[in-house]
Amino acid sequence: MDEFDASLSAARMRDAESSLTGLRERFSVPEDTVYMDGNSLGVHGQDAEAALERALTQWKEYGIEGWTQADPPWFEYGERLGDRLADVVGAKPDECVAANSTTVNIHALVGTFLDAANGTEVVVNELDFPTDHYAIRSQLRARHLDPDEHLVIVESDDGRIIETDAIADAVTDDTAIVFMPSVLYRSGQLLDVEAITDIAHEHDAFAGFDLAHSVGVVDHDLHFDGVDFAVWCSYKYLNAGPGAIGGLYVHEDHFDRSPAMAGWWGNADGTQFDLAPEFDPARGAAAFQIGTVPVFAAAPLFGTLDVTEAAGVDSLRERSVELTRYLVSLVDARLPECEIGTPREAERRGGHVAVEHPDAGKLSRALRDRGVVVDFRPPNVVRVAPSPYYVGFDDIWHAVDEVRAILDADAHHAYGEGDEQVT
Ligand SMILES: Cc1ncc(COP(=O)(O)O)c(C=O)c1O
Known part of the structure; x- marks a missing residue:
């Protein structure tokens, strides 16, 4: 041997x-096959399939009544999944919701926190997954802020790693948001979420994170670390299937902030069907839902979270x-x-x-x-x-x-x- x-x-x-x-x-x-691509798309699993089958059967049985009669009611999918995702990312139940996609959630939350910030710059890094920059640039443009001036891009010395000190050097009192990935999609570097959050807060800026490459495989403590907001997908390590629903977290200190991309699915449950002309936001992360929950893109996550929780x-x-x-x-x-x-x-x-x-x-x-x-x-x-x-x-x-x-x-x-x- x-x-x-x-x-x-x-x-x-x-x-x-x-x-x-x-x-x-x-x-x-x-x-x-030896499958080593679960950070791009997780594989099929029996738990995902069973949960999806259940949702399909309930559609067959209940028709439109499934919104309230299905188990769990489709109407509550976002919040119910959010409660469980909160455990995965270290948050309080109301601080998380399953909604939209990662990119849409970046638009929604970066927009919201830009509106709330004192500064006008967003600090990112040159090794980010590009969709993050596309979304942030368009949110800056929507506020008449030139992205070439207001998107501050931290550089890497070696094309692999972003040093926390380099982030600290880029953050100033003009910073509105420090938005970083938890794990760099190419090199796999895990960034120090707590330290970066502290750096942002020292300058009265918000700290937001893209957890696409860590959710379900790296333990997080978002609430305890004081992270202001975060977004992620569930088709990588959470194995919920191609195009599965995204997730987001908003710290409870920000529950009064007005969503920059409001939609009726983020309305308070009690008044949603009043169909009033004015938006009455739900309390908590649920307010950042936008349109009708994609039931079949969300159902498998009920099954795959059973697996994550059991492990x-x-x-x-x-x-x-x-x-x-x-x-x-x-x-x-x-x-x-x-x-x-x-x-x-x-x-x-x-x-x-x-x-x-x-x-x-x-x-x-x-x-x-x-x-x-x-x-x-x-x-x-x-x-x-x-x-x-x-x-x-x-x-x-x-x-x-x-x-x-x-x-x-x-x-x-x-x-x-x-x-x-x-x-
Ligand atoms: C870091 C990161 N953010 C976002 C995305 C994609 O976002 P979306 O789910 O909106 O397509 C990816 C895709 O791999 C990613 O790696």
Whole structure:
């Protein structure tokens, strides 16, 4: 048994002993596939399917009465899911709601907090997922603030990492909002939510976060940290399916703020059907709902939250850290042609690892051809996400072994011709 076999059997033993091992059986990883793309789209699971089936059956049985007669009533989906999401992100029940999509929630909350702020600038970073900047720029424009002047972009020294000190240097008394991701989508760096919130507050600015790459896999304490607002999706680590409903959090101190993008679904329940011309906002995060809840894009989340709750976010995070640690150690040992673009300290790492290689696009495609689903983020990153819900140490071993085989083979033959599609 060589050194790598030994590390694999140790990892297998940890797998067998883990209280989360049974989780995998609740998911349907596509056949003959090692699925390491759960930070882009989580896999199908029986809990999601059953919850969606239930909603469909209730539509069949109740028709329009489902709004009040279904279990749970469709009318209450946003708030009911919000109560449960609050546990996942460390908030009070009324501080969360399931609604809209991540991008729409950025529009809604950045707009609202720009209206409430003393400053006029929004501080973001150059490694953000682009939709965040598109939305913020348009909210600035809507307030006649030139985005080229009022969007302050913190730069990265190495194209991978955003230093907390660099954020601190960019925040001034002109700052309205510091809006950052919890985890950078490309490198997988986990930012310090509490420290960034403190920096914003020292300048009387608001702190908002995009939790797309951490919700369900990293434990958060949004209320305790004093975060003002946050947004996320549920189709990545929460496994609620393609196009599943988004979520948002607003600290209770801001329950009196007037939503910048009001809609009747954010009206107080008691008066919603008065259909009055004036908006009467619900109390709490529920006020930031806009239009009718997309029932079939929300129903699967009832099922997948059962899974997250049963496992516990703390345990999922613990296992995720072990999985990524194992992945990093195997890349170090077996793939000297590759570099790790993710911080090595567990507390600075989210749920995925950036494996860098000059031919990352082609490598990513070759891996998919061999049944290892990862994705490519230009210019040189293969993102590998060992979701703790359904990926084991064996899978990681196999994935790294496939990379080794691809790199060892004739490069032209193994990679094939043509450019990689970015997905
Ligand atoms: C950080 C981040 N924000 C937002 C989005 C997308 O938002 P939406 O769900 O509105 O498409 C993504 C998509 O991967 C993302 O990675």
